Amino acid sequence: TQLLEQSPQFLSIQEGENLTVYCNSSSVFSSLQWYRQEPGEGPVLLVTVVTGGEVKKLKRLTFQFGDARKDSSLHITAAQPGDTGLYLCAGAVGNQFYFGTGTSLTVIP
Amino acid sequence: DVKVTQSSRYLVKRTGEKVFLECVQDMDHENMFWYRQDPGLGLRLIYFSYDVKMKEKGDIPEGYSVSREKKERFSLILESASTNQTSMYLCASKLGGANNEQFFGPGTRLTVL
Numbered sequence: 674t675q676l677l678e679q680s681p682q683f684l685s686i687q688e689g690e691n692l693t694v695y696c697n698s699s700s701v702f703s704s705l706q707w708y709r710q711e712p713g714e715g716p717v718l719l720v721t722v723v724t725g726g727e728v729k730k731l732k733r734l735t736f737q738f739g740d741a742r743k744d745s746s747l748h749i750t751a752a753q754p755g756d757t758g759l760y761l762c763a764g765a766v767g768n769q770f771y772f773g774t775g776t777s778l779t780v781i782p
Numbered sequence: 783d784v785k786v787t788q789s790s791r792y793l794v795k796r797t798g799e800k801v802f803l804e805c806v807q808d809m810d811h812e813n814m815f816w817y818r819q820d821p822g823l824g825l826r827l828i829y830f831s832y833d834v835k836m837k838e839k840g841d842i843p844e845g846y847s848v849s850r851e852k853k854e855r856f857s858l859i860l861e862s863a864s865t866n867q868t869s870m871y872l873c874a875s876k877l878g879g880a881n882n883e884q885f886f887g888p889g890t891r892l893t894v895l
Binding site for chain 1: 791823881
């Protein structure tokens with residue numbers, strides 16, 4: 674079993690602050706995905722990173738895949754209340770994804 | 783608009799009952815998955831299927847079985863429900879290929895009393 678650890682598990686910040694969520698493993702993945710899940714809904718894909726060292730930006734969100742393809746980070750700039758949710762990383766091995774433990778983010782207006 | 787639907791949003795069952803959770807996708811995806819989600823544990827894969835009538839065990843298959851008789855439908859079966867199977871169950875589907883997006887249903891919150 675490939676274990677993906679996310680940190681922090683819980684994060685509560687004020688609107689406008691920056692934050693970083695980490696996703697770490699001792700396993701190597703062919704790609705890594707980040708999902709966001711809102712209460713009562715299933716996770717929705719934010720991004721897929723494939724190449725070691727890759728950095729992707731989606732507006733205020735920046736995703737990085739580690740050089741060794743074992744870890745990833747998600748950085749949010751100037752967080753907004755709409756960013757509130759559960760953030761999940763998922764590493765791919767073959768056709769199967771292994772999900773991280775999740776980071777619950779609350780952005781206070 | 784792509785869609786994965788699950789038969790129930792909330793379900794309450796008694797210990798020992800047989801429970802069926804149904805999942806249907808309208809995207810003609812080859813791969814379908816069943817996960818359970820528990821606080822602090824993330825999503826854990828129960829079973830997945832890469833084709834009709836094909837199934838593979840995930841990380842926690844004990845106490846569960848699955849059925850995929852048609853491409854669009856993937857069923858999760860709890861043969862004899864137990865209280866430790868109280869959880870949120872999520873179904874997902876994706877195209878074949880390692881990096882394709884998984885599309886999730888809204889989940890079924892199952893409580894076993």
